[in-house]
Amino acid sequence: MAEVKLGGQAAAELSEAAQGELMEQCEEQFAQLEKLQNEMILCEPECCENPQEQAVNRLMATEAELKQWLTVEPELLISNSEVLLQAGKEEMLKLCSELEMVVSCHEAKRDKLRETKELEQKWLEEKKQALIAANDHVERLQTEKGKLSEQSILQDTKAKIQKMKVYHERLMEALGDVLEKHVPPPQNESAANRKKKNITQELHKDLISLNEILELLMNKVLNTPHDPYVTVDDTFWPPYTEMLLRYGIAVRHQGNNFKIRLETFC
Template sequence: MGEVRAGGEAAAQLSEAAQSELLELCEEQFAQLEKLQNEIILCGPDICASPQEQSVNRLLATDAELKQWLSVQPSLLAANSEILLEAGKDEMLKLCSDLEMVVSCCEAKRDKLRETKELEHKWLEEKKQVLLAANDHIERLRVEKEKYSEQNVFLDTKAKIKKMTVYQEKLMESLGDILEKHAPLPQDESSASRKKKNIPQEINEDLISLSEILEVLMNKVINTPHDPYITLDHTFWPPYVEMLLRYGIAARHKENNFKIRLETFF
């Protein structure tokens, strides 16, 4: 309807001679269209045995039509300048509408690219900040590495070992005090008390304390871990040895009952 209304408005602006000439051209085109339509109707349908033959025929027909259009010489729509002017105006309006649509699409694409550019710029700034932070961290580590040289590490380790040795000595002293208080060596008592308790008359004076037994066991494990057993002799008081074995502090050799070692506590 819009095209018909635009064509009517364009025809109203033309002179009578131009209108009559335009009408004659339209009648000629309609007559040619009717002729072609009648020829198509009268022409029988293309019946082929196989779809492949139909495709070949259509291809040949299309090729022939293309050659015909290429051989046709372009001609003017009409000789009247008023008709050509109106036709040119109509084509220019259509072209302007198409160009406006293209401009709108380009502007939308430009806005999208601008938004993408802003996001990429923001991402780049964040990565730059991360890179600066990483470089600062690397520089700080390098300075710390130069500050703590091998000599400093050696001195630090030596101080820690000394501290641990002092702490171990304090622990051993505390352990000795506790064992001396709660597990003292056997002492000579009166004959009446010994008879009452059925304790032998003679007590070996070479007996070592419980703390010394533990120290011997620990030193043996540390110095010779492949052979942690010690041999029991007359200096080891049997009740102490039995107490260590009973409470799981020491373990007896499987083949030799006179050898014990410190139990593994892990």
């Protein structure tokens, strides 16, 4: 059943005749609705013992009524053109308000998309500039690479090797100075100790310095990395060997205590 709703302002704009006709039509519809309601109450079946069966019957009745209403064409409750025009105006105003809300939402969404588009365009421009700079750098490197000859590469390599040799010699000299200052060779004992230990003095003549021991260990590791162990003979002063082992600079061979190697430093 269609329903006509008019607000106070809309009803005030109607003529008395139109208002009377509208009120009369509403009273007739309400009377018909009350009549149908009373008939439904009288036709209400008594409560059966099986609630499930009653629910199924109600569902079937509702489906039948729905099919019937689908076949009925809607009719206007009133044919007064003045009432219909006023109702149409009210519906149009409501529709316009809804459309304004839709337009407002779409404008906000459009502004958001426009902002996102500007950010994306800015990001794209930055990426293009970065790509151009990278391409220029690659071209410059390729040009420089083409200009370099084998002779210049060889000279550069030789210069680097010479620098490494000089740096290595400086490191070895610095190591020798440190060892000479803080770890003097066994021959540099005091005169009193030499007088008390004549036999030891004779043995010390063939001993090598700590610098030489470290050099032997390093050369062994570099020259024969598969066999980095050095045999400890009479030229190795025992305190030197014990100091290297105690401070983790060298380690003994697991199967031969007379062999040591330089510790692997990571």
